[in-house]
Amino acid sequence: MIDSSASSAIFQTGDTDNPIQRLPSGSHAALRTWLRLLICHRLMEGRLRNQLRAGFETTLPRFDLMAQLDRHPEGLKMRDLSRLLMVTGGNITGLTDRLVEEGLIERRDDPTDRRAYYVCLTAKGKDLFERMAGHHEEWVISMFDCMEEAELAQLSELLGKLKRRLADRIDS
Amino acid sequence: MIDSSASSAIFQTGDTDNPIQRLPSGSHAALRTWLRLLICHRLMEGRLRNQLRAGFETTLPRFDLMAQLDRHPEGLKMRDLSRLLMVTGGNITGLTDRLVEEGLIERRDDPTDRRAYYVCLTAKGKDLFERMAGHHEEWVISMFDCMEEAELAQLSELLGKLKRRLADRIDS
DNA sequence: ACCAAATACTTCATCTATGAAATATTTCTG
DNA sequence: CAGAAATATTTCATAGATGAAGTATTTGGT
Numbered sequence: 001m002i003d004s005s006a007s008s009a010i011f012q013t014g015d016t017d018n019p020i021q022r023l024p025s026g027s028h029a030a031l032r033t034w035l036r037l038l039i040c041h042r043l044m045e046g047r048l049r050n051q052l053r054a055g056f057e058t059t060l061p062r063f064d065l066m067a068q069l070d071r072h073p074e075g076l077k078m079r080d081l082s083r084l085l086m087v088t089g090g091n092i093t094g095l096t097d098r099l100v101e102e103g104l105i106e107r108r109d110d111p112t113d114r115r116a117y118y119v120c121l122t123a124k125g126k127d128l129f130e131r132m133a134g135h136h137e138e139w140v141i142s143m144f145d146c147m148e149e150a151e152l153a154q155l156s157e158l159l160g161k162l163k164r165r166l167a168d169r170i171d172s
Numbered sequence: 173m174i175d176s177s178a179s180s181a182i183f184q185t186g187d188t189d190n191p192i193q194r195l196p197s198g199s200h201a202a203l204r205t206w207l208r209l210l211i212c213h214r215l216m217e218g219r220l221r222n223q224l225r226a227g228f229e230t231t232l233p234r235f236d237l238m239a240q241l242d243r244h245p246e247g248l249k250m251r252d253l254s255r256l257l258m259v260t261g262g263n264i265t266g267l268t269d270r271l272v273e274e275g276l277i278e279r280r281d282d283p284t285d286r287r288a289y290y291v292c293l294t295a296k297g298k299d300l301f302e303r304m305a306g307h308h309e310e311w312v313i314s315m316f317d318c319m320e321e322a323e324l325a326q327l328s329e330l331l332g333k334l335k336r337r338l339a340d341r342i343d344s
Numbered sequence: 345a346c347c348a349a350a351t352a353c354t355t356c357a358t359c360t361a362t363g364a365a366a367t368a369t370t371t372c373t374g
Numbered sequence: 375c376a377g378a379a380a381t382a383t384t385t386c387a388t389a390g391a392t393g394a395a396g397t398a399t400t401t402g403g404t
């Protein structure tokens with residue numbers, strides 16, 4: 001039987017039942033906003049994960065890595081992938097190993113640097129990615145379809161501002 | 173040496189260098205918004221992780237679980253924790269085991285249901301949580317301090333709407 | 345030209361998280 | 375009241391992610 005505890009939790013529990021949403025009344029707006037961001041992220045990621053698994057037997061991290069490679073047909077180094085996906089190098093090593101294993105990507109020597117190599121999509125990988133990309137985009141669009149165009153733009157704008165602020169800070 | 177590939181990535185790479193932010197021009201606003209949400213989440217989570225580790229030798233999942241228990245002094249069942257934190261039961265089992273091991277929480281029998289029990293903060297756990305909570309709130313507030321009060325309220329509102337929409341959907 | 349520092353990548357132990365299956369107990373239904 | 379279904383939890387294999395340390399190669403300063 002499927003362990004539905006997580007994915008169905010939010011369908012079984014109304015707003016008023018969920019303490020993560022029922023904050024102490026004096027609580028700061030920032031805290032509430034952070035929790036909402038967290039919840040939206042979890043819900044969206046969970047949904048995309050289920051859809052990618054059901055439709056293509058793959059996962060979001062794999063999809064995201066392939067998406068980067070698709071945008072860079074010349075290939076990317078491990079270091080680039082690590083930066084772009086904002087995860088550690090060790091993580092990329094593992095992901096890459098699995099995708100190579102599955103024949104979706106390949107490593108190519110960098111003639112100018114024997115420490116490094118380029119990672120590229122194989123024909124099989126490119127084919128799979130192209131089949132996934134359209135669906136992925138539709139899924140994302142449909143998750144936002146409760147919002148007016150203007151609201152979406154506003155949300156995007158506000159998140160962009162926050163992102164810039166967070167990325168620009170050097171401290172801690 | 174610290175592997176700084178992930179955490180420092182965003183400091184070394186400007187907006188224009190980061191393909192995750194430089195979307196194909198025809199790309200839908202929804203996709204851009206999703207990516208921004210993803211990036212904000214990652215940056216904020218990473219920052220909180222570093223701060224919790226540096227200040228208290230603990231992690232965000234542990235903190236979040238303790239936060240739920242703090243709000244529910246009567247205790248919570250595993251099932252409740254799983255729903256509230258939106259993760260699977262197996263995950264809660266592991267987290268709980270570790271926190272019990274550390275003496276921060278405890279399991280109490282439910283006299284009315286021999287399958288279940290209640291999880292509560294110990295005195296040590298309550299004490300630690302109280303010391304962490306204030307800092308945690310400050311950290312969150314400071315991450316949003318680039319935004320006007322009105323902007324923050326707007327962001328919160330939009331995320332709230334999105335959250336409701338995502339939680340209410342039964343489909344996939 | 346040398347050697348120290350920086351860089352690219354891997355490895356390892358650990359933690360977080362999933363999905364599926366197993367166990368034990370309770371609840372519901374006929 | 376018996377048996378089936380539902381519920382609460384654990385276990386297990388596997389994936390994903392971190393932080394820290396290790397290896398190999400390149401860069402840069404003197």
